Amino acid sequence: MKLLNILVLLVLVGLCCGQYMERLSRRKRESCFPESTGTTPFIKEIFLGRCLELQTETAIPNACPQSPVNCTLLWDVFHDAIAYKDPCAIPLDAYREFIAAVPHQLPADKSMFWSGTSYIVHEYTEAANDLLTLEDTLLGYMVDGLQWCSSTDASSTGLNYQECPDFWQEGCAVASTAFYTATSSAIGRQATGVITVMLDATRTDGAYRNDSFFAKYEFPNMDPEKVTRGDIILVNRLGNPIVETCGTGSVAVLERLFTEKGIEWTCTDNDERVYHVQCSKDPTHTECITPADVTGSSATSRPSLIILAMILVCMVAELM
Amino acid sequence: MKLLNILVLLVLVGLCCGQYMERLSRRKRESCFPESTGTTPFIKEIFLGRCLELQTETAIPNACPQSPVNCTLLWDVFHDAIAYKDPCAIPLDAYREFIAAVPHQLPADKSMFWSGTSYIVHEYTEAANDLLTLEDTLLGYMVDGLQWCSSTDASSTGLNYQECPDFWQEGCAVASTAFYTATSSAIGRQATGVITVMLDATRTDGAYRNDSFFAKYEFPNMDPEKVTRGDIILVNRLGNPIVETCGTGSVAVLERLFTEKGIEWTCTDNDERVYHVQCSKDPTHTECITPADVTGSSATSRPSLIILAMILVCMVAELM
Numbered sequence: 001m002k003l004l005n006i007l008v009l010l011v012l013v014g015l016c017c018g019q020y021m022e023r024l025s026r027r028k029r030e031s032c033f034p035e036s037t038g039t040t041p042f043i044k045e046i047f048l049g050r051c052l053e054l055q056t057e058t059a060i061p062n063a064c065p066q067s068p069v070n071c072t073l074l075w076d077v078f079h080d081a082i083a084y085k086d087p088c089a090i091p092l093d094a095y096r097e098f099i100a101a102v103p104h105q106l107p108a109d110k111s112m113f114w115s116g117t118s119y120i121v122h123e124y125t126e127a128a129n130d131l132l133t134l135e136d137t138l139l140g141y142m143v144d145g146l147q148w149c150s151s152t153d154a155s156s157t158g159l160n161y162q163e164c165p166d167f168w169q170e171g172c173a174v175a176s177t178a179f180y181t182a183t184s185s186a187i188g189r190q191a192t193g194v195i196t197v198m199l200d201a202t203r204t205d206g207a208y209r210n211d212s213f214f215a216k217y218e219f220p221n222m223d224p225e226k227v228t229r230g231d232i233i234l235v236n237r238l239g240n241p242i243v244e245t246c247g248t249g250s251v252a253v254l255e256r257l258f259t260e261k262g263i264e265w266t267c268t269d270n271d272e273r274v275y276h277v278q279c280s281k282d283p284t285h286t287e288c289i290t291p292a293d294v295t296g297s298s299a300t301s302r303p304s305l306i307i308l309a310m311i312l313v314c315m316v317a318e319l320m
Numbered sequence: 321m322k323l324l325n326i327l328v329l330l331v332l333v334g335l336c337c338g339q340y341m342e343r344l345s346r347r348k349r350e351s352c353f354p355e356s357t358g359t360t361p362f363i364k365e366i367f368l369g370r371c372l373e374l375q376t377e378t379a380i381p382n383a384c385p386q387s388p389v390n391c392t393l394l395w396d397v398f399h400d401a402i403a404y405k406d407p408c409a410i411p412l413d414a415y416r417e418f419i420a421a422v423p424h425q426l427p428a429d430k431s432m433f434w435s436g437t438s439y440i441v442h443e444y445t446e447a448a449n450d451l452l453t454l455e456d457t458l459l460g461y462m463v464d465g466l467q468w469c470s471s472t473d474a475s476s477t478g479l480n481y482q483e484c485p486d487f488w489q490e491g492c493a494v495a496s497t498a499f500y501t502a503t504s505s506a507i508g509r510q511a512t513g514v515i516t517v518m519l520d521a522t523r524t525d526g527a528y529r530n531d532s533f534f535a536k537y538e539f540p541n542m543d544p545e546k547v548t549r550g551d552i553i554l555v556n557r558l559g560n561p562i563v564e565t566c567g568t569g570s571v572a573v574l575e576r577l578f579t580e581k582g583i584e585w586t587c588t589d590n591d592e593r594v595y596h597v598q599c600s601k602d603p604t605h606t607e608c609i610t611p612a613d614v615t616g617s618s619a620t621s622r623p624s625l626i627i628l629a630m631i632l633v634c635m636v637a638e639l640m
Contacts, residue, residue: 032375032384042372045391049369052362055352057465064352071365127443127600145377272603272610276596280447283592289609290592 038161040146047075047142059136060110060129065103069138077101078142081178083158087149088165088172095182102139106132108193115214116200116207117235123277124198131196139183149175184213188221195222196231199251201269202240206250219254224262232267238278238285245269358481360466367395367462379456380430380449385423389458397421398462401498403478407469408485408492415502422459426452428513435534436520436527437555443597444518451516459503469495504533508541515542516551519571521589522560526570539574544582552587558598558605565589 033041040046051071058064081094112131114121125131134140149164151157165172197214199207209215232254236242244251246267258265279288353361360366371391378384401414432451434441445451454460469484471477485492517534519527529535552574556562564571566587578585599608 030378030381030384032378033388040376042376045365046369046373046376049366049373053366053369056360056362056366058350058352061350064350068353123447123600126446129601270610272608273600275610276600276603276608280443280593280596280600281449283596288592288596290590290595 036161037147037163037166039148039159039164041161043143043146043148043159044075044079046146047078048072050142051075051138054138054141058105059132060107062107063105063110063132063137065105065138067103069103074098074101074142079158082148082150082175084152084154084156085150086152087160087174088169090150090173090175090178092173092178092181094175094178099139099182099186104190105138106187106190106192109195110193111187111191111195113187113191113195113197113214113218114199115197115209115212116203117198119237120235120274120277120281121198123281124273127273127277134183134187137187139186143179147176180213181217184217185221188218189223191222192226194229194231195227196233197254198233198235198274199254200237201234201242201244201251202237204243207234207244208250208254219257222261222263227263230258230263230265232265233271233274234267234269235274235278236270238282238287356481357467357483357486359468359479359484361481363463363466363468363479364395364399366466367398368392370462371395371458374458374461378425379452380427382427383425383430383452383457385425385458387423389423394418394421394462399478402468402470402495404472404474404476405470406472407480407494408489410470410493410495410498412493412498412501414495414498419459419502419506424510425458426507426510426512429515430513431507431511431515433507433511433515433517433534433538434519435517435529435532436523437518439557440555440594440597440601441518443601444593447593447597454503454507457507459506463499467496500533501537504537505541508538509543511542512546514549514551515547516553517574518553518555518594519574520557521554521562521564521571522557524563527554527564528570528574539577542581542583547583550578550583550585552585553591553594554587554589555594555598556590558602558607 048071051069051074055064055069077098078095081098082090085094110130110132112121112125112133114133121133122135125133125136135144147164149160151160153160165174167174167176201207203209232246232251234244234246234251243249246269247255251267255265255267279285282288283290368391371389371394375384375389397418398415401418402410405414430450430452432441432445432453434453441453442455445453445456455464467484469480471480473480485494487494487496521527523529552566552571554564554566554571563569566589567575571587575585575587599605602608603610
């Protein structure tokens with residue numbers, strides 16, 4: 001029984017940790033600065049640079065804020081939300097003022113939500129060049145992949161650059177939980193027109209999970225008066241057995257929730273872009289074919305067809 | 321005759337302009353700041369943020385500078401290279417001090433050179449997650465896609481934020497020419513091990529062109545003592561007729577130049593990743609197939625084979 005408890009706990013911790021890790025790292029890359037579990041070095045400069053950069057070259061057309069953003073002010077609001085607070089007692093509404101200070105910039109029909117598909121969704125929107133994830137909007141872009149937490153040391157800047165609590169530390173409410181809860185809710189509220197959601201159809205715990213950020217904060221905040229349709233895209237992760245398809249399992253649950261909310265929906269099992277994006281990362285995978293393969297296979301099948309036809313003609317000729 | 325001269329001039333201007341434009345804009349995106357032909361607003365903050373960001377999450381493993389970079393110092397050196405100078409008389413060696421101040425960070429076997437393939441090369445290296453273009457190294461990353469020029473106004477910061485000279489303005493040597501000439505030469509010199517070069521096989525003016533940055537500054541600076549092999553990847557741009565293949569035309573010229581330099585080489589006509597990266601951007605293109613298409617075609621070809629075989633068996637049976 002004790003072993004079972006430990007196992008259940010490990011699974012819960014794993015799921016919980018996975019949730020955050022997914023939001024926190026678009027792609028795990030090496031830091032050149034000395035290893036630390038603390039706030040990302042130079043987070044302020046990176047935040048400011050990204051805030052200005054997004055306005056210099058915005059990700060997709062018509063995604064500019066209505067007027068230039070005061071990035072220094074945004075940093076101050078972001079910083080003050082948690083500075084000098086107990087790093088394990090950050091209230092879920094800590095970033096309310098920050099959210100209010102960031103201008104909306106989600107054009108209609110351009111929101112991309114996702115859950116369990118961090119390994120492909122950003123490459124997908126980059127290739128499509130027409131959809132924005134939370135991480136592509138000003139709200140998420142400025143701190144995407146970074147880490148931060150507060151320091152209660154009055155002589156510090158209010159942030160702890162030495163160490164941050166583990167995300168899954170029991171009884172610890174960290175800054176990034178508050179941040180992603182609030183920003184997820186915000187982009188749910190801001191979405192208008194057609195929204196897209198990308199889920200993993202090869203997950204054994206379900207493509208649509210009740211405890212995901214999408215299920216908890218994004219979907220519930222969508223306004224059926226503003227959102228006209230939800231397009232579900234299922235990803236069949238290369239090499240993994242397909243667990244769910246459109247209309248089955250947890251995907252059917254989501255489809256029903258859309259209907260109940262009065263929002264039309266579509267669902268796609270075999271999205272062509274999903275396939276090519278996955279194969280562009282892993283082109284030699286057995287599931288990935290190339291035009292050469294196809295030419296090759298038709299070239300080998302054609303002679304056998306021709307030989308058969310010739311034999312047939314010969315035999316018919318002989319019969320006559 | 322006059323018309324011919326004008327035509328020749330237009331073609332030359334077009335080629336020259338194309339060269340710079342390609343280096344200058346990874347992807348043309350909308351600026352949220354008021355339109356201007358001057359230096360990118362907040363270029364200093366963006367430069368600093370990117371310099372620090374690249375060290376926080378470096379593009380590929382083992383691409384860190386040996387010690388943390390003083391980014392503010394780098395900006396000063398970059399700025400002082402052209403500040404207060406005539407914006408049309410920037411000497412080609414203006415960025416010599418800047419190049420010297422940026423630490424090398426090209427691991428062996430990781431350099432990706434390119435010419436004429438700006439529309440795909442960065443998506444390719446992003447998907448491969450194992451190769452660095454100039455724009456991915458600290459040298460190029462900090463100003464990739466940005467614009468800058470100097471102001472001779474003593475009361476200014478030394479940069480002109482109102483307007484910059486056109487790149488192709490006759491008799492005008494602009495800052496970006498000096499910058500990309502010097503940085504291209506530098507990454508040519510820094511390359512070690514296996515290098516990769518991606519060229520466009522559908523260009524009517526040749527995949528390998530004598531006037532390209534690759535031909536003028538990168539290839540000539542490669543040290544055959546340090547570079548062990550050159551892998552040429554030809555891109556067949558979707559929907560465009562293939563003009564050159566490995567071993568033909570200007571590609572053969574480059575192959576010979578590698579041999580003459582004492583560097584081994586390989587050449588690939590149908591790179592699988594190139595195909596999938598292109599199709600991930602344009603998945604409904606007629607040249608892009610999906611597993612569903614293949615299943616479909618083999619499903620339709622199989623019955624005809626079976627019918628033929630059955631007819632054959634029937635006829636043989638009748639004969640016996």
